[in-house]
Amino acid sequence: MDMTVDKIVTVxxxxxxxxxxxxxAYGLALLSGERLPGGTWLxxxxxxxxxxxxxxxxxAGGRQRARAAADETYRQDWRRAQQHSYWVALxxxxxxxxxxxxxxxxxxxxLGAGGLxxxxxxLLLSAIYDFRGR
Amino acid sequence: xxxxxxxxxxxxxxxxxxxxxxxxxxxxxxxxxxxENAVFVPSTTLALTLARELGTDVQTLxxxxxx
Numbered sequence: 001m002d003m004t005v006d007k008i009v010t011v012x013x014x015x016x017x018x019x020x021x022x023x024x025a026y027g028l029a030l031l032s033g034e035r036l037p038g039g040t041w042l043x044x045x046x047x048x049x050x051x052x053x054x055x056x057x058x059x060a061g062g063r064q065r066a067r068a069a070a071d072e073t074y075r076q077d078w079r080r081a082q083q084h085s086y087w088v089a090l091x092x093x094x095x096x097x098x099x100x101x102x103x104x105x106x107x108x109x110x111l112g113a114g115g116l117x118x119x120x121x122x123l124l125l126s127a128i129y130d131f132r133g134r
Numbered sequence: 135x136x137x138x139x140x141x142x143x144x145x146x147x148x149x150x151x152x153x154x155x156x157x158x159x160x161x162x163x164x165x166x167x168x169x170e171n172a173v174f175v176p177s178t179t180l181a182l183t184l185a186r187e188l189g190t191d192v193q194t195l196x197x198x199x200x201x
Contacts, residue, residue: 005156005157005163006153006162007162007164009162009164062179065158067160068157068162069162069164070157071160071161071165071166072161072176072177072180073161073162073164073168073174074162076174077149101183133164133167133168133171133173133174134163134164134167
């Protein structure tokens with residue numbers, strides 16, 4: 001399969017988006033006390049799989065196409081996703097201290113959910129910004 | 135001040151698609167698209183590379199406009 005720049009970008013958007021959705025689902029499930037299939041390791045595996053897929057797509061495309069797929073527009077989108085997800089993470093952890101303070105949820109649960117939802121914010125914002133303008 | 139450009143005009147005159155220009159310059163098609171639509175301000179290196187690949191100079195492709 002000829003891995004063009006557009007295909008590398010499509011793999012990146014799809015894998016980041018999928019990993020983000022898995023993190024979001026598991027973060028929300030953790031907060032609501034529901035059990036999702038696959039166990040708590042699944043978000044980690046999804047993140048590592050996304051990284052592996054992007055690496056493989058870039059490797060298949062070759063150095064020149066990989067560089068074109070990660071050009072200055074992408075780097076700007078990635079920086080913007082990091083900036084915005086930083087504020088999302090601050091808001092999340094600040095908000096989650098309230099139910100912890102009132103003994104509504106344990107601190108470990110809040111920490112786990114906050115981490116998963118922060119990861120989801122970064123991955124999903126990255127996929128959305130990467131997709132915009134295409 | 136905003137950066138205006140005539141990349142699309144020069145590109146179409148050269149008979150190039152966005153994808154073809156992107157490949158020549160070594161960027162993604164999105165970058166060419168967003169530069170043409172004045173959504174993305176290119177780096178000096180990219181602006182000079184675009185001008186070189188389109189056979190013109192950077193001042194012809196880009197200029198500043200009052201808002």
